[in-house]
Amino acid sequence: MKGNNLGEFEELILLAVASLEKEAYAVSVKEELEKRANRVTNISAIHSSLYRLEDKGFLISEFGGATQKRGGKKKRYFQVTNTGFAVLKEAKELKENFYKAIPQLAIIRI
């Protein structure tokens, strides 16, 4: 899967979307990132990554849940596609390979 390498931030977003299951939209993704990764980001950065990941085919989106709070505007819910999961898995394995090869880290892991 050449060219599908994830950036660190993108990986986080993908993970957040996956962990939120069906409740992932830009605002919830931002909150998830703040909660789990302690990362404060601007919403525009989240938007940018979400849409790019969708363009790459790692995410799909559908509309739903217009609330008054949102001024009647719909939410765009994101879900990780199979490709997306494959990429995540690959990223994980890649790192694990390194971790295995590095004794100091391997010991810590035990």
Added chain:
Amino acid sequence: MKAEQYHIRPPKVAEKLLRLIYDDELLDDILGDLQEMFQDRVESKGLFRARFHYFKDAFLSIRNYDLRRKRKVFQNNSIPMLKNYIKTTFRTLAKNQVYSALNILGLALGIAACLFISQYVAYEYSYDKFHSNHENLYRVKYMVYRGGDLQIDCAAAVPRVGPFMKENMPEVVDYARAFPMSGVFEKDNIQFREKRVQVADPAFLKIFDYPLIHGDAETALAEPNTVVITESIANKYFGRTDVVGESLNLYTWIEKTLEITGVTKDVPDNSHLKYNFLISYETLNNETRNDDGTASSETAWGWYDFNTYVLLKDGTDPKAFDEKFEDVLYAERGEDFEKFNFKAEFPLQPITDIHLYSNLLQESEPTEQGDGDTVFFLSIIAAFILVIAWINYINLSTAKSLERAKEVGVRKSMGAYRKQLVNQFLTESFVLNFIALALAVIVVIITTPFFNQLIDSQLSRAFFLQPQFWLAVIGIYIIGSFLSGLYPAFILSSFRPIQVLKGKMTTNKSGILLRRALVVFQFTASVTLIAGTIIVYQQLSHMKKLDVGFDMTDTMVMRGPQVFAVDSLFGTALNSFENELRSNPNIADVTNSSNVPGDEIFWTRGMRKQEDTRDKNFTVYLVGVDQEYFPTYDIEFLAGRNYDKTFTTDTGNVIINKATMEYLDIQTPEEAIGQKVVYGGNKRTIIGVVDNYRQQSVKNNINPLVFPLTETNASFITVKLKSNDYQQAYDETKAVYDNFFPGNPFDTFFLDEFYNKQYANEQNFSRAFTLFAVFAIIVACLGLFGLTSFTALQRTKEIGIRKVLGADVTQLVMILSKEFLILIAIANVISWPIVYLIMDGWLDNFTSRISIGLSVFLISAILVVLIALIAVGNKTLSIAKTNPVKALRYE
């Protein structure tokens, strides 16, 4: 309570910014996200900070400007949409067959005309470009000034100048001379009179690109008595081309057996210099050898019959060369210039300019010479016709917009972007233009031979295989599609869906104005072309009807025999021949002469009164005649008498024309009689002055002519016939000719045809003009038809009401026609000064010209109005005749 809370709206300015940043596709959910966070912040941090954060988010979103989804959407949808556009295009075409036919036909006609002309123009510009050295090849002109006046401006130079240039000017790589001749060639008793015989230097085949099929270019013209012939000549005499080593007999003033040393391909049509035979230069040198061993054809500075070409080194500036050579020449010839009070110049002329921009004495192919102005003129006409056709398309498409409006409305309410609609109509334009172009190319390819015949050109279908042609076609296609498609596309896509779907058509005032302007433009071009055509025709018939000063009816001319020793016997034979012809009851008179009217005279001398000094010399043109010349041609004597057979002293006398008399500074013809003149070393007494007649067409000036008595100069034998039975006269004359001059080809022509050939260019020009005028008017009428239908449709209701109120059909037709009649009137007024300016300039090319009368404009105006009425009459009539109930119910 909670709902109330959400009445606090995020700042509008920031929202606007977001709308600018994000595309429609993304905007909604992003605005939603931001608003949700805003509301959260209002609760947690207060309004002010919430606003601040909203602004911050909005500003930071600027980085997402390129996060547009539109591009992606288009990529995904463009192919099915394109299919849809094309489908709609064909449906619309099928729905409005008349419109479609008009539209496509108009375009196809315009493009075809444009292609024809550009083909012709490209051909005219291609002359002599096939020489690989063409950028460095020049012809040496010969100009002679006497007393400051230009007396000779000649294409052929003197034999000495070529070698002299090479010896003295390091810029000259090589030179080649070509001396034109004609004569009879014979091979085993097959004889033909041949023209395009050139005596050429050995370098001729090296500096020019006339490839040899057989023989060696290096040595082919090196030896005396050798000849190089073309492929078709080889086939004509031998039936094959590998004829190197064979020989041909030449009969003219040189009589020799020539060995064939080379066969070249036929000379391309687009060569200004044409030959069938190239005789080696040494052959000529042997004929002109003087007692001291030198040859006049190498040393002469005054014999100007030699087309001289030089090949210069790369990057030589011809202007600087000319200036430098003037000094070099003066060092050599200055003494003579001073002594005889004249000055000669040999300026260079680029070989590629000869065909279109040269009109000198002794051009190699005077009847083939092109005219740069005409060619330029035609290019402009071509562009005009194309523009007219495009305008037509614009007109018809916008006229159709009423019918398309609903479609646009539906498409827009289904969510089409304006850009998509523009794309749709551009696609239509591309499809239509493509059909029209294909049609045009087919028309052009099929009708090229017809076109060639019509304007006497040599366009070949091979032209269509050239990449330039297809480049032009593709260029026209792309430019045309965009030009003609953009305006309708923007008009159509600008309709507001709600209004359109309600059926309320707003008529755009500026749109109608534009369309009217376009129609005016089209008709201006049409009227200009029609008036131009009329003027060309008038001038042409004026020239033909013009009193040329001699009688050319029922006159047959034959070329004199050349396979005959020019000695005393020849004179006797010629005399008996003429007498036998005179005894024929069908023949009124017979004369022999060195030239006939309509022929360019190459025989020139300097002349002056005997008592004058040499500096009074002026150039006269000589026509050798016998005693019957003036009676046969019915040329009027102003004073004095004709040559008379009973006066043996007439060889010391001379007859001149009025122009010569004026040059001699003699006031009346009577005064001239008995005056003594000198020309070319001969002293003569003037015994007669004849009226000026047009030796050449009215395009040329009347030159001073001198008619020495040369009883046996039988270049041409003219026979004046009594009856109209040309065939019988031809047969009888041929029988006598063959009897007296066996072995000579019987080569005749009728003088009126021969003379009028001088107008071949103008005739072609007028035919081309007519053709394109017809094109233009047809296309313009198509446009008018579209406009009328459009306005009539808009006024359906008005017409219905008028009818109900009692208007009759005639009145209605008048009302409907009024609009375009005004447009045509405007077009006429605009075109008049244009026509006047252009055509007046053209007419100035002629020494005898018509003046442009009012009638031309009246005729063209009436013609255009009539054609326009016919074109739209049917449409207006049918609208005027419709049942008013239908019209009033149409909503």
